[in-house]
């Protein structure tokens with residue numbers, strides 16, 4: 001699960017927080033890269049981009065007439081929430097990948113030192129250690145970072161996103177009154 005591939009579907013938890021729809025995330029990524037302006041028509045509840053004639057948000061089901069009115073820009077707080085979410089996610093991926101590399105370095109060394117034949121041959125020990133680093137380091141970094149880091153990072157980041165969403169909803173309710 002990578003979130004930098006455009007158009008790739010991410011896991012969408014059904015936890016009561018409508019942030020972020022795929023369309024909104026794609027839009028905000030494009031805005032942050034300067035590829036699109038932060039203008040358009042967005043659901044007044046979850047800020048999913050919607051068409052000019054859309055009557056009901058395809059993501060959260062908010063009615064554009066009976067519910068919250070559509071807005072023409074995504075609020076800064078929502079953009080900031082996505083920024084924070086992705087930062088947390090990528091941090092976990094990176095650190096778990098380093099952990100995988102560290103395991104290969106230490107584990108490879110332990111292996112080479114534990115095999116008597118390798119212990120007696122500097123050349124072979126170097127060759128085997130090099131291969132362990134190359135293959136093991138790469139796969140462990142990929143598994144720990146790309147799989148576990150991705151998952152843990154997403155869970156952590158999602159908890160923050162839920163909290164941010166609650167703040168945004170509370171803020172909206174207070175400014176409306």
Ligand SMILES: [Zn+2]
Nearest residue numbers: 043046057060
């Ligand atoms: Zn919506």
